[in-house]
Amino acid sequence: MPQSQKIPQTDKYPLVSIVTVNFNQAVVTCEFLNSMRHITYQNIEIIVVDNGSKEPVDNIERDYPEVKLIKSMKNLGFAGGNNLGIDEAKGKHLLFINNDTEVEAGFLEPLVQLLENNSLAGMVSPKIKFYHQPEVIQYAGYGKINPYTLRMHGLGYNQKDDGQFDNITETHFAHGCAMMIPRTVIDQVGKMPELYFLYYEEHDWSTRIKEAGYKIYYQPQSVVLHKESVSTGKASTLKTYYFTRNRMLFWRRNIRGNLAVLSFFYLTLIAIPKNFLIFLLSFKFKHLKAYNKAIYWHVKNIHKKYKIPLKGFTFY
16 A cells, blocks of 8 residues: 555654655656655655656656656746645645655654654754765765855765764754755745755755744754766756856845855855866866856846845854
8 A cells, every 4th residue: 555545644643745856857756756665654645746857757647646746847946846846735744855865664754753842843854875875974964154155064975874973963954855844834934945946945945944943953863865966967067057056146145244245255256266267177168158157147137136134044
């Protein structure tokens, strides 16, 4: 019997809506759905949002009748696709998880338990490890973002998992690969910001959630295995464009005052020239073109105001 049909909602197993986005990766998504069929949590609904794929997704409808498949006529980006899932979700808690992941059987219970036992918990991410190197950590929390460089330190990244990150901790940002949020929090802070399209939207959303007075947690008792960048490629020009554009967009939305001025000088006098030279001297001309396009996007939209009013959140 499909997991989503096992039992009605109870206090022990509040309904969890699992939302994942597919874009031209039906085979990968089916591998994810096979993994979901083996989890032990007994009250879920699974929502797959097809984000305007050119490849057919008939096999998802045919082979996974327990799944609610939503078809978008166009690619709405990571946030837009997940927001379609939010509109259809009925769960008390919503798990946003990449389709290029597979999970351990008992991964869901620790996430739900943390949210159920802590009213200030607004978001939680599991320990994320590399699928092809399951002994190596990808995510064990994030440090604070540097307001000048707009970079953050990923705890545990590329380290062998020897149990050194096995304690539940408060963290500064969730990981977009897998993050669970109570529905009440989404209703309060709003859905995922869609202006990013790809990359940095989870950091912006994390910022909104913290600004609303909630905390974000890393839960190592839950483990997700990530195949990483199946859709965009590890070093694609698409990634170069959106990562560059959105790094600066995050700055425009969230950094202000003297910090914004100092960060602006760092970006324009150091970061942008440095990256330009790196792409140029390494003969990565397609990436250089994507990088320049991202910078030009901000020049073209310099008159637009993207800032969000904050009440006291600090980035440093």
